[in-house]
Amino acid sequence: MPAVNTRRLAADAGLLVIAAAFVLPLAWVILSSVDPKADLTVKVPDGVTLDNFDAVLTPEITFTPLLNSLLLCGGGTALTVVCAALAAYPLSRFRSRLNRPFLLTILFATSLPITAIMVPVYALFVQVNLIDTVQGTIFFFAASQLPFAIWLMKNFMDGVPKELEEAAWTDGASSLQSLLRVVLPLMGPGVAVVTVFSFVMMWGNFFVPFMLLLTPEQMPAAVSINEFFGNRGTVVYGQLAAFSVIYSTPVILLYVGVARRLGGGFALGGAVKG
Amino acid sequence: MTGPAGTRATATAPKPAAAKAAPGPPHPTVRALTRALPLTPATVLLLLFLAGPIAYCAYIAFTDLQLTGQAEDSFIGFENFRTAFGDEAFLNAVWLTLVFTVVSALLGQNTLGLALAALMRRASKPVRTLVGGIVVTAWVLPEVVAGFLLYAFFRREGTLNAVLDWLHLPTQNWLYTLPILAVSFANVWRGTAFSMLVYSAALNEIPKEITEAAEMDGAGGWRRMWHITLPMIRRSIGTNLMLITLQTLSVFGLIWVMTRGGPGGKSQTLPLFMYEEAFQKSMIGYGTAVALLLLVVGSLFSVIYLRLLRTEV
Numbered sequence: 001m002p003a004v005n006t007r008r009l010a011a012d013a014g015l016l017v018i019a020a021a022f023v024l025p026l027a028w029v030i031l032s033s034v035d036p037k038a039d040l041t042v043k044v045p046d047g048v049t050l051d052n053f054d055a056v057l058t059p060e061i062t063f064t065p066l067l068n069s070l071l072l073c074g075g076g077t078a079l080t081v082v083c084a085a086l087a088a089y090p091l092s093r094f095r096s097r098l099n100r101p102f103l104l105t106i107l108f109a110t111s112l113p114i115t116a117i118m119v120p121v122y123a124l125f126v127q128v129n130l131i132d133t134v135q136g137t138i139f140f141f142a143a144s145q146l147p148f149a150i151w152l153m154k155n156f157m158d159g160v161p162k163e164l165e166e167a168a169w170t171d172g173a174s175s176l177q178s179l180l181r182v183v184l185p186l187m188g189p190g191v192a193v194v195t196v197f198s199f200v201m202m203w204g205n206f207f208v209p210f211m212l213l214l215t216p217e218q219m220p221a222a223v224s225i226n227e228f229f230g231n232r233g234t235v236v237y238g239q240l241a242a243f244s245v246i247y248s249t250p251v252i253l254l255y256v257g258v259a260r261r262l263g264g265g266f267a268l269g270g271a272v273k274g
Numbered sequence: 275m276t277g278p279a280g281t282r283a284t285a286t287a288p289k290p291a292a293a294k295a296a297p298g299p300p301h302p303t304v305r306a307l308t309r310a311l312p313l314t315p316a317t318v319l320l321l322l323f324l325a326g327p328i329a330y331c332a333y334i335a336f337t338d339l340q341l342t343g344q345a346e347d348s349f350i351g352f353e354n355f356r357t358a359f360g361d362e363a364f365l366n367a368v369w370l371t372l373v374f375t376v377v378s379a380l381l382g383q384n385t386l387g388l389a390l391a392a393l394m395r396r397a398s399k400p401v402r403t404l405v406g407g408i409v410v411t412a413w414v415l416p417e418v419v420a421g422f423l424l425y426a427f428f429r430r431e432g433t434l435n436a437v438l439d440w441l442h443l444p445t446q447n448w449l450y451t452l453p454i455l456a457v458s459f460a461n462v463w464r465g466t467a468f469s470m471l472v473y474s475a476a477l478n479e480i481p482k483e484i485t486e487a488a489e490m491d492g493a494g495g496w497r498r499m500w501h502i503t504l505p506m507i508r509r510s511i512g513t514n515l516m517l518i519t520l521q522t523l524s525v526f527g528l529i530w531v532m533t534r535g536g537p538g539g540k541s542q543t544l545p546l547f548m549y550e551e552a553f554q555k556s557m558i559g560y561g562t563a564v565a566l567l568l569l570v571v572g573s574l575f576s577v578i579y580l581r582l583l584r585t586e587v
Contacts, residue, residue: 011396018390019405022412022463024433025423040432079319087316094309102313104580109324111517111576115524115545116568119552119561120331121323123339143323146316175309204416206527225418226531237426244419255414 029241038238052242061224062246069220069247072134072209073202076141080198081191083142084149089179091150092157093165103154109147118211125212132214141208145198152197156190157183189258196258200251221247328569335563340556347559354563364564366539367547371523374458374543379522382462384515387469391477392499394470406470413467421531424460425449428532449533453541457529461522468521469514476510477503509582516579520572544568 024042032038033052035045056062091099121140122131130136160183168178184191202208206222213219216227225243335354339347358364390409394402412420427433428448435445448456480503488498504511526545529535535542535550542550544564552561 007396008398011393012398012401015390015393015397015401015405018386018393019408022405022408024437025427025463026408026411028426028433029419029423040426040429041436042433083316083319086312086314089312090309091313096306096309098310107583108573108576108580109320111520111572111579112328113520113524113568113572115526116548116565116572117324117327117331119548119558119565120334121327122552123334123558123562124327124330139319140323143319146320146324150316175312179312200414204414204418206417206530210527222416222418222527225422240422244422248415248419251416252411252414255410259410 029244032238032241033245035238035241038241040237052236052238053246055236056239056243056246062221062243064217065219065221065224066247068134068218068224069203069222072137072141072220073199075134075138076145076202077195077199079138079142080145080149081195083146084153084194085179085184085191087146087150088153088157089175089183091154093162093175103151106147106150110151114144115207118207122211131212132218134213134218137209137212140212141202141205144208145201149194149198152194153190156187156193159190160186193258196254200254203251331562331566331569334559335566337559339559339562350559354560355567357560358563358567363539363542364547367542367544367564370454370541371543373454374461374525375519375522377455378458378461378465379518380515382458383465383469383518383522384511386462386466387514388473390466390470391473392503394474395477409470410467412463413465415464417464417527418531420460420464421528424456424463424528425532428456428460450537453533453537457532457541460528460532461525464528465518465521469518472510472514472517473507476507480506512582513579516575516582520575520579523568523572523575 028040028042031042031045034048034050035043036047036049036051037045038052090096091103125131125136125140130139164186165178165182168182173181204222206226209220210223210226213223216224219227221243225240225247334347336349336351337347338350338353390405394406397405415423425432429435430445430447430450434448438445446452484502484506485498488502493501524545525543526549529541529543529546530549533541535546539547545568548561548564548568550561551557551564
């Protein structure tokens with residue numbers, strides 16, 4: 001039908017116009033990263049070079065901050081996922097009068113503006129000597145991500161039929177054993193989603209490490225890139241772009257890896273669906 | 275339905291009395307406690323690192339705690355809040371937060387997200403995939419990187435002016451003349467994917483028969499959108515508005531990288547104001563009072579959000 005075709009063309013055209021506006025800043029970073037004479041405007045480089053990448057691939061600029069990021073976000077994610085899986089189990093498996101209040105509190109905490117509590121967290125961390133420590137930052141990362149992770153994990157766990165577990169129980173498995181051997185393997189993709197989501201959120205988070213870490217050697221890439229930009233006088237835009245590309249690639253790849261599982265409703269983690 | 279009683283008893287009850295009870299089914303309270311045991315690590319973390327700071331926030335907001343120079347902080351009641359509401363910089367930050375939230379979240383992300391989701395339903399598959407990929411990439415990028423990209427975009431010698439120049443339109447130094455609009459657009463660029471995903475999911479759940487019936491009755495695209503689609507997804511609209519408002523209220527890194535709240539406080543929303551008062555001016559008590567206000571506003575939105583979901587929890 002021609003009417004359908006016209007409509008499709010109109011929709012395509014509209015989308016492409018919007019996408020063009022969205023793509024310009026992205027094109028800038030990609031083109032500039034290989035442009036020997038990069039500046040602030042998006043343009044096709046005269047020649048392609050990898051010099052910008054060469055220049056930033058040093059321990060001081062790239063490797064140490066990325067390693068720090070990996071340590072912080074890896075630690076935070078591990079703690080989040082373990083605690084969330086344990087917490088989700090009784091919430092999903094056993095009926096209790098406490099479940100509903102607990103879940104409502106969790107859901108409430110999910111949407112609190114964490115930015116607002118960074119000043120008191122800083123003050124508190126100074127008092128208990130956790131300021132400028134990697135473990136303190138990991139604890140806070142985990143706590144801030146936990147409400148959403150528990151919620152998400154519980155929803156995935158609800159999808160695993162209880163009968164399978166009962167069979168394990170009859171065979172003499174404890175709750176912990178059936179969680180580890182039966183439930184978690186069956187909800188592998190769900191665990192992957194929680195893990196990747198937590199990691200991506202922490203990897204991109206700037207404010208938390210910016211507030212809680214002070215020593216430059218401990219800074220993750222989220223903060224060091226800011227120093228890179230602000231404190232070196234003339235900014236070498238090509239190198240900045242190259243670093244941005246290196247720093248962003250892992251999370252984009254991880255996201256793509258689980259994107260299909262996430263689907264449209266992922267963003268709400270089932271919150272909309274309850 | 276029940277697990278082996280032995281493991282439970284050893285896990286929770288080292289006391290002899292409980293050990294004696296082990297052969298029979300455990301006392302209901304013991305059982306409930308054992309079952310709740312896996313909740314402990316998460317609860318401890320949440321209490322220590324989330325609830326603790328929030329409670330501490332509610333306390334130091336009423337003190338004159340400073341970073342330096344003062345040995346003891348003292349309780350000063352509502353003084354910080356009185357100061358805030360008489361402080362022009364604070365009122366400016368409240369106003370800018372409002373502008374930022376309305377322009378970037380309610381108008382920008384929400385409307386654009388819905389438009390994208392609606393257009394995608396009609397578009398051809400390659401276009402849909404391409405556009406979705408681009409918009410989602412902007413969302414997945416780390417906050418600071420997004421900040422740089424848009425800093426470069428809006429700078430005087432940046433891409434936006436180059437495009438405007440090419441179209442023979444007037445250019446200006448956006449980050450200097452209209453910084454709050456620049457950061458608002460940045461937030462639209464970064465955050466729209468969220469609304470797009472929410473609305474795509476919502477639109478997918480509208481039964482085809484309903485739209486088809488309306489089409490047969492001769493309702494045009496806009497009428498169908500207004501009279502059928504929007505009422506049917508109103509719950510998703512409510513949830514989405516709530517969540518993007520909360521996300522937008524707490525944006526810090528994006529604005530920090532692009533403008534540091536400047537020039538002259540012209541893009542200083544509440545989180546940046548809070549940071550400046552607490553750290554650059556060392557007024558932790560005052561900064562926390564601002565944080566508490568932000569938290570209260572956030573909690574109100576959060577409660578409304580829970581009411582919206584009420585039937586489903």
